[in-house]
Amino acid sequence: MSLYLEHVSQQFGQTPALRDITLEIKKGEFIAILGPSGCGKTTLLRAIGGFIKPTEGTIRLDETIYSDGHTMVPVEARDLGMVFQSFALWPHMTVEEHVRFPMESKRQKHLSAEEKRRAVEQAIANMGLLPYAKRLPGELSGGQRQRVALARAIVGKPSILLMDEPLSALDAELKISMRREIQDIHSQTGATIIYVTHDQSEALAMADRIIVMKNGAIEQIGTPQEIYASPRTEFVASFVSKCNMVQGKWRDHQFHVAGSTLVYEDQAIAPVFKEKGIYPVRPEQFRLSRTGQGLAATVTNRQYNGREIQYSLRCANGWFTVYTGCEAMFQPGEEVRMILKDQEGAGR
Amino acid sequence: MDILRKGWQKSKTSLFYAAIFMIFVAPIIRLLVMSLKGPDGYSLQNYYILLQDARTLEAIVNTVIIALGSTVIAAVVGVLMALAVAYTNLRHKRLMEMMVLMPFIIPSYIITLSWSGLLTKRGLVNQFLESHGLAAIDMYTTGGILLVIGICNIPIVYLSVVHMLRKIPLDMEWASRACGFTIWQTLWKIDLKEALPAIMSGSLLAFLSAIDNFSVPAFLGISSGIPVLSTYIYEKAISFGPDSFPLAASLSVILSVIAITGTLIEALVIRKGGAMESIKDDYAVRIYLQKGRRRLLEWGLFLLWGLINLVLLAAMISSAFLKNYGLAMTRANLSLQHFSFVFTNTGVLSAIRNSILLAVITCVICILVGTAMAYLKVRRNSRAVALAEKCASLTYAIPGIVLALAMIFHWTEPLPGVKPGIYGTINILIIAYITRYLILQIKGSTTALLSVNPELEEAVRVSGRSKWTLWRTVMIPLLTRPVLSSAFLIFVSALTELTLSSMLASAGTKTIGLTIFNFQQAGDYSLSAAMSTVIVILILAGYSLVHFKASERKEKKEHEFVSGTRKSAVRTDAGPS
Numbered sequence: 001m002s003l004y005l006e007h008v009s010q011q012f013g014q015t016p017a018l019r020d021i022t023l024e025i026k027k028g029e030f031i032a033i034l035g036p037s038g039c040g041k042t043t044l045l046r047a048i049g050g051f052i053k054p055t056e057g058t059i060r061l062d063e064t065i066y067s068d069g070h071t072m073v074p075v076e077a078r079d080l081g082m083v084f085q086s087f088a089l090w091p092h093m094t095v096e097e098h099v100r101f102p103m104e105s106k107r108q109k110h111l112s113a114e115e116k117r118r119a120v121e122q123a124i125a126n127m128g129l130l131p132y133a134k135r136l137p138g139e140l141s142g143g144q145r146q147r148v149a150l151a152r153a154i155v156g157k158p159s160i161l162l163m164d165e166p167l168s169a170l171d172a173e174l175k176i177s178m179r180r181e182i183q184d185i186h187s188q189t190g191a192t193i194i195y196v197t198h199d200q201s202e203a204l205a206m207a208d209r210i211i212v213m214k215n216g217a218i219e220q221i222g223t224p225q226e227i228y229a230s231p232r233t234e235f236v237a238s239f240v241s242k243c244n245m246v247q248g249k250w251r252d253h254q255f256h257v258a259g260s261t262l263v264y265e266d267q268a269i270a271p272v273f274k275e276k277g278i279y280p281v282r283p284e285q286f287r288l289s290r291t292g293q294g295l296a297a298t299v300t301n302r303q304y305n306g307r308e309i310q311y312s313l314r315c316a317n318g319w320f321t322v323y324t325g326c327e328a329m330f331q332p333g334e335e336v337r338m339i340l341k342d343q344e345g346a347g348r
Numbered sequence: 349m350d351i352l353r354k355g356w357q358k359s360k361t362s363l364f365y366a367a368i369f370m371i372f373v374a375p376i377i378r379l380l381v382m383s384l385k386g387p388d389g390y391s392l393q394n395y396y397i398l399l400q401d402a403r404t405l406e407a408i409v410n411t412v413i414i415a416l417g418s419t420v421i422a423a424v425v426g427v428l429m430a431l432a433v434a435y436t437n438l439r440h441k442r443l444m445e446m447m448v449l450m451p452f453i454i455p456s457y458i459i460t461l462s463w464s465g466l467l468t469k470r471g472l473v474n475q476f477l478e479s480h481g482l483a484a485i486d487m488y489t490t491g492g493i494l495l496v497i498g499i500c501n502i503p504i505v506y507l508s509v510v511h512m513l514r515k516i517p518l519d520m521e522w523a524s525r526a527c528g529f530t531i532w533q534t535l536w537k538i539d540l541k542e543a544l545p546a547i548m549s550g551s552l553l554a555f556l557s558a559i560d561n562f563s564v565p566a567f568l569g570i571s572s573g574i575p576v577l578s579t580y581i582y583e584k585a586i587s588f589g590p591d592s593f594p595l596a597a598s599l600s601v602i603l604s605v606i607a608i609t610g611t612l613i614e615a616l617v618i619r620k621g622g623a624m625e626s627i628k629d630d631y632a633v634r635i636y637l638q639k640g641r642r643r644l645l646e647w648g649l650f651l652l653w654g655l656i657n658l659v660l661l662a663a664m665i666s667s668a669f670l671k672n673y674g675l676a677m678t679r680a681n682l683s684l685q686h687f688s689f690v691f692t693n694t695g696v697l698s699a700i701r702n703s704i705l706l707a708v709i710t711c712v713i714c715i716l717v718g719t720a721m722a723y724l725k726v727r728r729n730s731r732a733v734a735l736a737e738k739c740a741s742l743t744y745a746i747p748g749i750v751l752a753l754a755m756i757f758h759w760t761e762p763l764p765g766v767k768p769g770i771y772g773t774i775n776i777l778i779i780a781y782i783t784r785y786l787i788l789q790i791k792g793s794t795t796a797l798l799s800v801n802p803e804l805e806e807a808v809r810v811s812g813r814s815k816w817t818l819w820r821t822v823m824i825p826l827l828t829r830p831v832l833s834s835a836f837l838i839f840v841s842a843l844t845e846l847t848l849s850s851m852l853a854s855a856g857t858k859t860i861g862l863t864i865f866n867f868q869q870a871g872d873y874s875l876s877a878a879m880s881t882v883i884v885i886l887i888l889a890g891y892s893l894v895h896f897k898a899s900e901r902k903e904k905k906e907h908e909f910v911s912g913t914r915k916s917a918v919r920t921d922a923g924p925s
Contacts, residue, residue, distance in 0.1 A: 051522055075525040082526035088519035092541050101537075105528030152527065162526070 008057030032207035081153035243280035294337035372739035375758035383597035421498030426505025457563035462664035508550030686878035718789025748847030792834020
């Protein structure tokens with residue numbers, strides 16, 4: 001049961017929100033849609049959910065058309081569950097009533113009362129909500145509310161789970177533990193998860209594949225490793241892996257850094273960068289040193305966070321960001337060298 | 349010095365408490381005492397006499413039937429209209445909303461006049477019905493009173509519900525639809541349940557307003573002998589028998605008990621939901637109707653509201669141009685004689701003068717006192733003012749006819765031996781109007797003040813400027829619009845008021861409402877229609893003037909928002925525009 005999107009476009013008045021989106025999502029995949037606000041990721045999710053009708057294109061689950069020029073299957077007739085950024089709990093219903101709610105719909109008609117009861121019990125128990133079953137949303141903490149929203153979405157065993165920035169309303173520590181729970185849900189239910197986020201670390205940590213979007217169009221689709229280590233566009237390089245764009249000239253498979261004698265070897269750099277005369281370097285690919293062969297730069301800012309130090313530096317090429325270990329400390333104003341770690345000694 | 353100042357502070361506070369007691373509480377106590385007064389001392393005898401009387405029981409039963417029935421009409425129509433305006437993709441929603449809110453600014457006795465004018469025995473509608481073998485519709489019945497009060501109270505429920513519906517986050521509906529429910533099931537299972545507190549409190553307000561209503565049963569029930577409590581109190585009080593005042597007082601207590609019972613039931617029924625509503629109103633369309641259905645709904649609603657508002661007013665206005673009430677609409681029968689009477693009769697002109705004077709004085713005093721009290725409550729956390737607000741809402745919650753009676757008992761001799769002689773003058777009306785309407789301004793000014801960030805005041809103080817500068821440059825400019833919008837409500841209510849003036853006005857101090865009432869009671873339907881026409885035109889003109897000014901200012905404000913000069917000055921754009 002794969003989900004297909006073919007040439008899907010969405011127009012809001014004059015502004016295009018989605019431009020010709022074509023992709024295939026396989027059964028049981030965990031897909032993250034990643035992009036900055038306004039990139040169209042939420043619109044894409046809503047089109048898949050059926051909350052909006054795309055202006056053009058087809059969305060289908062295998063051979064079942066969800067929406068195209070003629071048909072528009074309403075939300076309630078699609079086989080899906082959804083988790084909202086705001087959790088969207090109903091203030092007048094208890095936790096138990098929330099989880100039972102989807103089971104009372106037409107979609108679950110084929111189940112017996114006993115099966116429904118067991119499904120509700122299991123979902124409540126699985127999400128650790130047993131002690132709170134009789135409480136109203138107003139009496140729950142943020143994390144507990146999130147669990148209720150998840151339990152409500154999975155209790156009907158939908159084949160697709162849509163999640164719209166489900167963790168962005170939680171504090172940092174809770175985010176990490178909820179990531180684990182969502183991964184557990186994925187492995188237990190085997191549902192296809194389509195997860196919208198603007199947080200690249202969430203996408204990298206959980207997804208099987210990431211779709212990076214910008215201005216309503218897909219920039220790159222790939223595994224987290226591919227997206228992180230081999231960005232195909234300048235946007236992906238800077239948005240996901242926070243790359244520094246070193247200026248220079250490509251000659252064959254060698255990159256000559258502008259204004260210096262340094263030469264970097266090609267490491268599967270995408271053609272886009274070669275055309276533009278750029279070598280993307282992730283912040284942790286540089287190391288800093290007072291001496292040695294590297295780009296000369298001045299430290300302008302230092303932020304220590306315990307595990308690493310984030311430096312901002314200025315050099316002839318522009319502004320750079322470098323993450324280093326905590327061994328060596330450099331002072332703001334100090335002159336240093338930025339050395340590309342895995343190519344030391346390559347250029348001379 | 350310090351002791352002196354403390355002493356002054358203390359005596360100021362006790363003076364304030366004494367004034368509050370004198371104005372808002374003492375009249376009600378006087379009424380209670382009066383209800384117990386008999387020829388030989390104090391007892392429950394009055395109640396005993398009244399409850400033996402079949403007419404009292406009839407009045408109680410009628411009051412409850414009319415209140416419940418009209419509340420059902422107001423609630424059902426109000427909720428359906430709120431759903432249509434808040435959620436569907438209807439066009440011309442502003443116009444639709446204005447039509448729904450019409451009964452809010454047009455006094456209920458004028459609406460009564462137009463209905464009874466449209467449905468007279470010899471009128472077009474009834475002649476048509478009878479010629480087709482159907483029964484004629486008689487508005488001078490319990491059902492007629494119930495219908496008109498119900499229509500008058502639709503805006504109360506509508507306003508309460510439409511805001512709540514817009515506050516329900518879209519996500520909550522989508523969550524339900526993702527669970528497998530259609531939009532209609534979602535409306536039923538989620539939105540209406542979420543809006544239930546608003547529906548309940550709106551309906552309760554409609555119920556209280558129906559109990560309070562005097563003019564509709566006075567216009568339709570007195571001549572046809574249908575008693576309800578409010579008109580029965582009026583008839584008892586003006587009968588001038590030896591026990592007429594004590595009996596009217598006892599009836600008032602019975603009426604107030606019904607009103608309080610309604611309030612208590614609401615408190616028991618409403619289960620307070622969590623405070624999870626989104627803060628901003630969401631105007632997104634949630635129910636997309638297909639083009640055909642949408643058109644059908646649009647036309648249906650415009651037809652319905654057009655009938656309720658325009659056709660009815662047109663019927664009344666046209667009858668004002670007829671030489672004699674009930675004549676056919678032919679050119680020979682048309683005349684301006686009623687209008688020329690309205691514009692030349694000294695009684696009518698003095699009534700218009702009185703009403704305008706009353707409305708202006710009430711408005712000015714309410715703005716000054718109400719805003720000052722709101723300021724003390726919001727910024728100084730004054731306990732005395734919080735108590736005063738409770739007392740002031742008491743005199744708004746009890747039925748108007750009851751308050752009028754209490755005013756008479758209290759102000760003829762407010763303190764033992766003190767007889768200021770204000771009963772019979774216009775002063776008693778001024779006092780009664782302020783007692784009645786002050787709470788509206790306290791509430792309005794409170795909302796206005798809450799929308800002004802206290803940091804703005806502190807900023808002026810820190811800049812070393814005086815209190816006077818603070819008010820002149822910051823507070824007054826920011827407060828004017830919201831304060832005036834609630835004052836406008838008081839102005840219109842006072843201008844067209846009937847209940848209080850029916851009891852408190854005397855020969856020289858008649859009001860507009862009372863004059864129309866007297867014409868109608870005397871059988872001069874055409875004159876009452878002509879005068880109502882003038883009033884409706886005045887109100888609509890005033891309303892559009894205020895509305896126009898407000899929207900003009902709003903545009904200006906929005907412009908300033910864009911240029912960023914006042915971005916931080918106003919936290920929320922509170923109050924109706």
